[in-house]
Amino acid sequence: MIPVMRPWFGPEEQAAVGEVIASGWVAQGPRVAEFERAYAASVQAGHGVAASSCTTALHLALVLAGVGPGDEVVVPSLSFIATANVVRYAGATPVFADIDPATGNLTAKTIDAARTARTRAVIIVHQGGVPADVDDIRAAHDDVALIEDAACAAGSTYRDRPVGAGANIAAWSFHPRKLLTTGEGGMITTDDPEWAARARRLREHGMSVSAADRHASGSTAPEEYTEVGYNYRMTDLQAAVGLVQLRRLPELIARRRALAARYQELLAGIPGLTTAGDTEYGTTNYQSFWIALPADFPMSRNELLTFLAERGVSARRGIMAAHLEPAYAGVPAAELPHTEWLTGNSLILPLFHAMTEAEQDQVAAAVLAAAGA
Numbered sequence: 001m002i003p004v005m006r007p008w009f010g011p012e013e014q015a016a017v018g019e020v021i022a023s024g025w026v027a028q029g030p031r032v033a034e035f036e037r038a039y040a041a042s043v044q045a046g047h048g049v050a051a052s053s054c055t056t057a058l059h060l061a062l063v064l065a066g067v068g069p070g071d072e073v074v075v076p077s078l079s080f081i082a083t084a085n086v087v088r089y090a091g092a093t094p095v096f097a098d099i100d101p102a103t104g105n106l107t108a109k110t111i112d113a114a115r116t117a118r119t120r121a122v123i124i125v126h127q128g129g130v131p132a133d134v135d136d137i138r139a140a141h142d143d144v145a146l147i148e149d150a151a152c153a154a155g156s157t158y159r160d161r162p163v164g165a166g167a168n169i170a171a172w173s174f175h176p177r178k179l180l181t182t183g184e185g186g187m188i189t190t191d192d193p194e195w196a197a198r199a200r201r202l203r204e205h206g207m208s209v210s211a212a213d214r215h216a217s218g219s220t221a222p223e224e225y226t227e228v229g230y231n232y233r234m235t236d237l238q239a240a241v242g243l244v245q246l247r248r249l250p251e252l253i254a255r256r257r258a259l260a261a262r263y264q265e266l267l268a269g270i271p272g273l274t275t276a277g278d279t280e281y282g283t284t285n286y287q288s289f290w291i292a293l294p295a296d297f298p299m300s301r302n303e304l305l306t307f308l309a310e311r312g313v314s315a316r317r318g319i320m321a322a323h324l325e326p327a328y329a330g331v332p333a334a335e336l337p338h339t340e341w342l343t344g345n346s347l348i349l350p351l352f353h354a355m356t357e358a359e360q361d362q363v364a365a366a367v368l369a370a371a372g373a
């Protein structure tokens, strides 16, 4: 089977992990601090705070923004379920907004339709790596906290800068389904030094001084627990891998963009087929190469998934819609016609760094056969 995604590692990652093990300090320590600085610099943010995942990073972002019980947070339904779940972790209510079907992202206008007097924040997702138009959203919604779920968007660009540059706060994922992976892992980036300092305490049980800093300084002064925190730490084992992967990122993106362009050429003969792509204001890292089927496509999306599997191609349904899941039955939502169309008619095709042109030809041939083209 041709997999939908496969991480790309070399001997450098193995060597980096070996060095951490040899050092004897494997939990959050100097490698995490180094990875935070390097990652924040790569997205032109003032501060990086590593976390155990993007999910936990998003939860911290909501806490920093003061979101709590009684508040509503506007989120796209069209996203991985974690985007909605974190609102529940904070004790608040998610309100689902629709998306622009060309990008899969919230717009200033779709957010409007979901806002009420209780809206405290919006989570803007850069879905599948395609940047959302954040300037437009900021201009219309600067009276609420804007949190960017950039889980998929490492290396995507917005108006000639990296996605995340200029964000109030952005959260990133290093899960193996994303471009840059540490096994599991996440990060907050922000320009606000107070938010960064509080996030560092909150991710480590609310401790006033981190264990790593106490160790480095040799201090014997007892730490204080200033508020209830969490264990959302990343380990130095993960950060060591992240530092190597971050150096690989330009090469990973170049390869994905070349393969995506090749898919677009190979599939150009299918009338009405839409595919993920760049927008007029930014570029995608093609973390997901999704295609959406036209109404007259000879088979349904689910039939096409089976057809592809029978031909050795492991595709996936397109991005899920949280409001259709039992966990979110009855949750408030705006009208979601574009969300329902895109989630029901799209699928994600295999795309990974080591994919060969022959493998890609096999995938494209199968899709073309299904289309009768």
Ligand SMILES: *Cc1c(COP(=O)(O)O)cnc(C)c1O
Pocket (backbone or CB within 6 Å): 053, 054, 055, 056, 079, 080, 082, 083, 125, 127, 149, 151, 152, 172, 173, 174, 175, 185, 186
């Ligand atoms: C993957 C993903 C997440 C969750 O990331 P984890 O690091 O696995 O917690 C959140 N939001 C979006 C949009 C994602 O794609």
